[in-house]
Amino acid sequence: MSAAEDVGATRRKQEVTCPTCRQRAAWHGNPHRPFCSLTCRLIDLGVWLDERYRIPKENHEDDVP
Numbered sequence: 802m803s804a805a806e807d808v809g810a811t812r813r814k815q816e817v818t819c820p821t822c823r824q825r826a827a828w829h830g831n832p833h834r835p836f837c838s839l840t841c842r843l844i845d846l847g848v849w850l851d852e853r854y855r856i857p858k859e860n861h862e863d864d865v866p
């Protein structure tokens with residue numbers, strides 16, 4: 802219960818710099834923040850998914866009855 806939390810924050814027009822394309826995007830009402838759009842979000846995710854988050858799938862036993 803902190804009332805003073807968002808008083809100053811909501812008054813100002815907040816913007817964020819998209820990490821992917823360096824464009825400025827609105828913070829409020831932006832579902833993809835801190836990115837400017839879904840595209841940039843996916844691009845950033847794609848970089849991550851490159852190798853790190855690759856999960857080895859060797860379960861092919863679903864086909865076997």
Ligand SMILES: [Zn+2]
Pocket residue numbers: 819820821822823824836837838841
């Ligand atoms: Zn962007």
